[in-house]
Amino acid sequence: MEDKTIKMRGKISAGVAEIKVLMRHPMETGTRRDEAGKVIPAHYIEQVICRHNDTVVLTADWGTSVSKDPYFAFKVNNTKAGDVVKVSWTDNQGEFSEGEIVLK
Amino acid sequence: MQTYTSGLSRRGFVKGMMSIIALSAMPFKLLARSATAFKATTTKDVYKELFGDLPMVGSSDIELKIPDIAENGAVVPVTVSTSIPNAEAIYVIIDQNPNPLSASFHLTPLIPAEISIRVKMGKSSMVQALVKTADKVYTTGQEVKVTIGGCGG
Secondary structure (H helix, E strand, C coil), X not given: CCCCCEEXXXXXECCEEEEEEEECCCCECCCXXXXXXXXXXXXXXXXXXXXXXXXXXXXXXXXXXXXXXXXXXXXXXXXXXXXXXXXXXXXXXXXXXXXXXXXX | CCCCCCCCCHHHHHHHHHHHHHHHCCCCCCCCCCHHHHHCXXXXXXXXXXXXXXXXXXXXXXXXXXXXXXXXXXXXXEEEEECCCCCCEEEEEECCCCCCEEEEEEECCCCCCEEEXXXXXXXXXXXXXXXXXCCCEEEEEEEEEEEECCCCC
């Protein structure tokens, strides 16, 4: 079974939250070959959407050169304890995953 | 744990639709993904796709944090931040990669203009951080030496 967990950590400092995100994803480039010499199809996250209490604050488009199991960090203004930050991704094969964190 | 081996599950589909609906209701204008720019094989073509005729200027108001020497090209940490007002987007471009455009981040006024990510580098290359505003593109760059390439194959 494929693990698509999104792990998140958040820390508020003077109202600005620093969000660290770790995603499970192979981020295959489509140029690698397996042991039999067969090309491994491209499989990578294309878009990431970040929300603060359901308002989109950042979107990202990625190519195949983002590292496997992507680590990604960003900051959010005007945050307080209890606020929710959500991150979701969609990949080039139509898969989707979402994670969230309640800020303390 | 859900699996998606045969396309989207119903739940995945509903979630996906919800994110599309949420996107269409966004208060800020965000740029659509430029598939052509990600497929471009030269930095020049990436510029053309992303910026058209916008003027490009070097800037010391972009901070690009990246190691001078990357022992493992598969995982190279990059942090980009900028004090340029009204920054709309941040781009990371690795000149010598097969597809130089690595990642783009579409900002809103709700966040500080600062992002971190880890990228793959096939070999030593100039790495560029670009910041786009409505009428100009600001650039900075750093040469990164890669000891072991990270693109496999």
